[in-house]
Amino acid sequence: DFYAAAMDSVTIEKLGITPIKGELEKIKQLNNLQSILDYTTYLRVNGIGGTFYGFGVGQDRKNVNKYMVNVSQGGTTLGDRDYYLKDDSRSVKIREAYDTYMTTLFKLIGYTDAIAQQKAKTVFTIEKALAEAQMSRLEMRDPYKTYNKLTVADFDKITPNINWKNTLTQLKVSGQDTVLVNNPTFFKSLNGLLTSTSVADWKTYLEWNILKGSSGSLSSPFVRANFAFTQAQTGQKVQTPRWQRMSSLTDGVLGDLLGQLYVAKYFKPAAKARMDELIANLRKAFEIRINGLEWMSAETKQKALAKLNAFRPKVGYTTKWRNYDGLVINRATYFQNLRNASKWAYNENISQLGKPVDRERFGMTPPTVNAYYSPTLNEIVFPAGILQFPFFHPDADDAINYGGIGAVIGHEMSHG
Template sequence: MKYSSLIYCGIVLITINGCARPESKKVSNIPDKFIDPVNMDTTVRPGDDFFHYANGVWMKNNPIPDKETRWGSFNELREFNAQAVKGLLEEAAANTNATPGSIEQRVGDFFKSSMDSLAIEEAGAKPIIEDLNRIDKINDLKGIINEINHQQSTGLTSPFYDFYVYQDSKNANKNMPQLSQGGITLPDRDYYLVTNDRNNTIKEAYKKYIAALFKLTGLSEEQAAANFDAIWKTESILAKSQKSRVEMRDPIATYNKFSLEQFSQNTQPFNWVEILPALKVNGADSIIVDNPQFFIDEGKLIASTPIEDLKVYLKWNILKKSAPYLSKDFVDANFAFAQVLSGQKVMTPRWQRNFTLIDNTIGDLLGQLYVAKYFTPEAKQRMQDLVKNLSVTFAERIQDLDWMSEETKKKALEKLNAFTPKIGYTDKWETYDGLEINADDFYGNVKRADQWNYDYMVSQYGKPVDRTRWGMTPPTVNAYYNPVNNEIAFPAGILQFPFFAFEADDAINYGGIGAVIGHEMTHGFDDQGRQFAADGNLKDWWTSEDATKFKERADKVVDQYNKYTVLDTINVNGNLTLGENLADLGGLAIAYAAFKKTPQGQSNELIDGLTPDQRFFLSWAQVWRMNIRPETAAQFILVDPHSPADARTVGPIVNMDAWYKAFNIQEGDKLFVPEKDRIKVW
């Protein structure tokens, strides 16, 4: 399902129906020591570089695996979960006695088909030839519009724009058709609009990628190379019309509601009165658009571009979407381009790529197998206790704010108390009724799954909002806040060390998963989330004075993170990362206050020579330990709303008095911030 960039604010840029629940088995990756001194670089002063003080030796001893673009705590746990799921997939694929239509049969057959390299090689480009031939037959603008509709409505790909049905931000109980700017291949508009050595290198790699895929469909090298010009010109115009990622963070500016007739007047040749039924949405009279000017410009682009160039662009959308699921030549070309963007050394193993695909397409089937074996009821109960403690603590902090009026505090507490926590996995699994999965048809399985997910999405128009739906699957190592549902969610996959462990002392769990819980709660009150009320609707519940005071504090956070650099020369974008930075700052502060309510938090008992407070802050730091390839780091500065790992580690703590006391940080230390300049928001 497609969502606007607003919907899910994750911590990073991830019982069986009708059956008795098998005995749970706890995944165990518990270390001998929860804070292991061998991972720390104690030659570094904590007040000079807390990130390397806490993680320096670990980083030296844990280089990035060739198949990865970065390597840290999140990646270790994702790898751990992937290996666990691999066993489930292989077991399901080998189960010849699975009941037809059962979870095991469908998951197993999807995985079996994805691992059948002989059949995939034999098919070559055949699975997409029919789509390409259909485009060849187009001879007018009407045919172009029909093809755009076809690609969108089959879930095949999203040429020119993104379309989805989701909750109306100003009426969260109603699902509405929505349009979002899109249509480009490179990760951000700046790759098209900014000229520098890095972007020039990527452009050349993109040119080779386009030529390689077209050659694999039978075009001559000259024809394949010429197609780049048409694609680059089209996508560059689309990029120029797009708003920046910072501009797209404004939920007010990106909420524009039109009648279909009104919007069609300015966006010809797009006639949305005709297009929506073609996209399988019937009976709608209005639509929500994030960037109206983009669609006005896009209409002019399509009307003025030669039909043959538009056909090349539409073929390209099919090729780039399909390449990872076709024969080796396609997959290799796809990876060669990805290497230039990310710096990854070798391709991710086939089984792991396919695990990700299955998780993304039929995640509720795979998720049932995962939680049945690897998630314990005890973990869910412990998380519920932690969420309750964090919520009570957050409420106390709101009440104690010296910059907020009683009127706004009342509304803030109303919103906090209305939070819906989701822990582990959904209470209502999706069954994917009608989705056909065959053990000998990999590309067909992908295509049918995309079609099923699209059809499900558009079927929600006119139906009551299903608030039981999750935005992440159970094995995901991540968490999120959803403003229109006013909910916080923590998939089973993240409820393991270093975030959470039964065996760990409270300092570890509060510095890890406690800070994650606080992070997601704070998203409800960051610069975006604060604009949504307790009922999930986008509406202003602040006094103007309080909103001004909040912005003053948020601006200080922007300034703080703007000073952090990547690769020595590239600065963090404090405006793009503001929401996540506010969530980190608030989340860690709330988690620490909650930790101080525990017996350990109120004691001075040493564990491995560390005080409770030292263990709390070191737990936070080890969550963010990470090595990252320079190519990936440069890309993330453009596209990732999260700050780099070292900035995430030190950004919140330098504003917390308790950290200074715990590690005896003094004036003159590089990270020292005078007490009067420390930022406190929530």
């Protein structure tokens, strides 16, 4: 039903901007800073979008058996803060494309060209100020610098314009007296920006957040504008056919349901058994090589071997599928399906608070052609999607499998 609704382009074209009219109208009614802040939390819990900052529940990196609220820098659209701040040719080109993108979308909802251009300028000014307060991509790689455990009371002192106790309640979080903040300095800057920026400008910023979050899911003029902006950033020549985009979207939204169908057809038990064997053999080979190192001390070898034997391999798919209880999908309402799915995902994420860490969950869906190492779970993970030819085949010669997926296994092992 989800895929069928996504492929019903006739209905999507007829609707035009209808799916977002209600939210745009709500923004017009906002009249003070508190109403702006309340609306941003409403957007988040209803699966419509996240503004100002990132928010979610994840593992505490220093106590990996516990889930915590994580709050992070955010509020910008471009993929890197440097695109707002640097004047190299690539950054300038992306900013020009971004301005065109914003202006086009504002015009598509009925604004004149002059007003659309002014709104685009307003959004960029706000986002540039947020970007200036963000850490660089390099700084964000520092696990110590980005680990700041604050009490809610102390977080309030950094951002007196945001009452975090009330905000957390609005975000459906209760019983939490501490949060993890990746960049407290960003929130100090955000606090000042909240009052130095007019309510009218914040309303424009919120309009933009509705538009950018919806453009790829509305009628053709929005989708074309969205792709033109993508082209400027990635260089992609031709838009991916709709059926492929909607297949990927279905995988992203309902990955555990689609994944069950995928593994039943493409990943048999014999393939999993063979992959388990390859991992065990490579782990043993790694152990032999560590023991044979002349430059490594006996004490260091002992620690290296302890690390090697500690990680957990996960192959193919989870042993605990999600069944998406409570998620409503209707064959006739594509846009609402997306909203429902985002809202369901938010609620599911928040519901992890207070529960044991789920060590059976995969961070990728079964059809994904990729693999990863998770430092907080200390696991190497190989979805069923990558365990296909040419990377892997259960009946292939060892040379093919070790030369293909073997290299990937070794790569993920070396991360840990």
